[in-house]
Structures are given as C-alpha cells and as structure tokens.
Amino acid sequence: MRSQQVPFNDLSRGMSRDRESFLEAAAAVLDSGYAIHGSQHAAFEAELADYLGAGAAVGVASGTDALELAIKAVMPADRDTVITAANAGAYTSTATVRAGFVPRYADVDPTSLCLTAETVLDRLTDHVGVVVVTHLYGFLGDAAALRELCDERGIALVEDCAQAIGASRAGRFAGTFGHAATASFYPTKNLGAVGDGGAVITETAITADRVRRLRQYGWESKYLATLSGGTNSRLDELQAAFLRIRLRSLDEQNARRREILERYRAAAADLDPQLLTVLPATDSGHIAHLAIARSARRDQVRASLGAAGVPTDVHFPHPDWEQPAFERFAPDVDLPATVAACAEVLSLPLFPELTDDEVDAVCAAIGALA
Numbered sequence: 001m002r003s004q005q006v007p008f009n010d011l012s013r014g015m016s017r018d019r020e021s022f023l024e025a026a027a028a029v030l031d032s033g034y035a036i037h038g039s040q041h042a043a044f045e046a047e048l049a050d051y052l053g054a055g056a057a058v059g060v061a062s063g064t065d066a067l068e069l070a071i072k073a074v075m076p077a078d079r080d081t082v083i084t085a086a087n088a089g090a091y092t093s094t095a096t097v098r099a100g101f102v103p104r105y106a107d108v109d110p111t112s113l114c115l116t117a118e119t120v121l122d123r124l125t126d127h128v129g130v131v132v133v134t135h136l137y138g139f140l141g142d143a144a145a146l147r148e149l150c151d152e153r154g155i156a157l158v159e160d161c162a163q164a165i166g167a168s169r170a171g172r173f174a175g176t177f178g179h180a181a182t183a184s185f186y187p188t189k190n191l192g193a194v195g196d197g198g199a200v201i202t203e204t205a206i207t208a209d210r211v212r213r214l215r216q217y218g219w220e221s222k223y224l225a226t227l228s229g230g231t232n233s234r235l236d237e238l239q240a241a242f243l244r245i246r247l248r249s250l251d252e253q254n255a256r257r258r259e260i261l262e263r264y265r266a267a268a269a270d271l272d273p274q275l276l277t278v279l280p281a282t283d284s285g286h287i288a289h290l291a292i293a294r295s296a297r298r299d300q301v302r303a304s305l306g307a308a309g310v311p312t313d314v315h316f317p318h319p320d321w322e323q324p325a326f327e328r329f330a331p332d333v334d335l336p337a338t339v340a341a342c343a344e345v346l347s348l349p350l351f352p353e354l355t356d357d358e359v360d361a362v363c364a365a366i367g368a369l370a
C-alpha cells in the first residue's frame, strides 16, 4: 500500500529554514550597492579557503566554468589532453571541449567508482597534461596517490569537488590535494546557493591569479586583457552572501546526510546484494552527496520503490562517450567498471531536510524489496 510520497529532493525546506538569514543578507547586499565582486564575494572566497585550509578560492559562475577555467589555468603549454572518468555526468568532458582540449577516458575503480592512480596509469600518453578526478557522490578517493603519479610526470591534477565539499581525511579536505580543485554551488549540492555558482580552489598564487584573469575577460587590469581564453564567469554578491550562511552549517548538514545514508544501508543489509547494495559513507571522507545503490535488476527495483512512494534517479546512466556529443572521444579499450556502473547505479532520496518519518518510509520500501 502506498502510504506516503517521499520527495526525491525539496529545496523549499532548506530555503524556508534559512529564510530569515537570507533576507537579512539580501538586505545587506542591496544596501551595499554592490551586485558583483563586492565585500560578500571577497568574504566568501576567504571563508571557503579558510574552511578548506587552501591557499585561495576564486568564485566563478558555475561548477562547469570552474572546471573549464581550472583546466585552462593548469594545462602545460605543450599538451592538450585531459584524463577523466566517463561515469560522472560529462561535466569534465563539457569543460574540456570548451577549453579547446581533448577528453580521454580512464576506467574507474569498481568499488569506489572513481579514478585511482592504478586506473589512470595505463591511459597516460605524452599528450596528457591534466587528470581530473571527480570525487563522485561525495567520496574523497585516491587523491594523494594520483597527485604523486601526476607530479612524477609533469601532469596537473584537478579535483572536481562539486559533490565533495567538506569531505576530509585525517583533517585534510577534498580540494587540497590537486594543483587545483573545483566546486559547484548548484542548489542541490551539499553547499548549495539559490542559483548557479562555483569556485576554483588552489594552493598556488599563480593558478589563482590566472583563474582570476580568465573569469573576467583575461583582464590583468580593467580593459587590459593579458590572457587569451578569458570569459565572463562571476559569482554574484547575493549568492556569495547566501553561501557564507550555508558554509557555517555545512558540517552539520553533511553529518545528517551520512546518518540517513547509513540507515538506508542498514535497511538493505539482509537483501541479496545483486538485488540492492547501498554504497557506504561511514566517515568524514564521504559527505553523502547522493545515496547510491547498485542493482543488477535496476528497472525492477526502481519500479517497486516508485510504487511504494519512493522516487529514484540515476546518476549517471550513459558513459560520456555513448552520448552523441562526445562519441568522437570513444576509447579504443574497454572500460568495464564504467559501463557496469552506468548500468547498475540508482539514487535514493537524500537531502538533509528529509524527516525521520520519510527516512523510515524509504527504509521500509527497501526492506520490502526482499
């Protein structure tokens, strides 16, 4: 019997929780007279860098722009190829093509579903100048080993932290392992704005300076472009003001996400793993951006959960090279873990404002799959 419809996501809950502080912040922005690159933006950049323990954070207009500008800023002059995973929504492929470079796909680790030093190694060529590791679903993976591999070969490592801002291991945050890292503040992200936004994070003053120029027409100073490939990609004052508020409760929201995911995992513990396995997020190295399960019978499971009032989604159904926009970059080797992941993953409802009753309803629907 269908007892309750659980929302897959409901942004109005977080907006109503933050409504009063957002209205105050919006009033401060209006009173300041600054719409772009004012004091809220400067403060947010500083507070984000401080939270992560990074050298600098540079605000831009979206996570995809952040990837494009980071790749442009760190690509060595004599190279043109970017290694990326193909099960991560094609954001890096999009950014790579926009930056004028070539995506080259490496397989992911079959357990973490992320690139590792081992999966990347075989795919390196002399043309590879950048490796982008997507910390998929919130999991801070093999970044330290990847950094070592890249450093030995003059390759730059970029961490895509769109799904992993706040993940840390032994006190070191996602975003501080690479030569550069990127964030998205798309509203459903763990650190979500009320519109689009993104940032490039880096240790290196030279990279920060290049991204600052690239985000504003390549200008070194007003009306003097010194870097080619510049664009207009700015994070506005209102979003920066909202993000400052949300950054303060990020750890708490991430902990709630992890707690919900662990309850789903417990609910699925006795199921046939072929039917449903919920991937874990047990420690601070995972911020549970999405609740991912795998199933060899995905359509059947999605139909049963849907009939029980539990909507699901698939992040992400098509390897990048199977999408017409990127098929010219199809690899000449098999990438079996990538193909299997795209065929098997499904996402359960997960956002911090889910009520305990709703979480119970999801758990009951999972249990009823048996």
Ligand SMILES: Cc1ncc(COP(=O)(O)O)c(C=O)c1O
Residues within 6 Å of the ligand: 062, 063, 064, 065, 088, 089, 091, 092, 134, 160, 162, 163, 184, 185, 186, 196, 197, 198
């Ligand atoms: C892993 C990943 N990278 C990049 C992006 C792109 O971010 P945006 O939508 O802000 O451009 C997203 C999400 O949208 C994402 O999930």
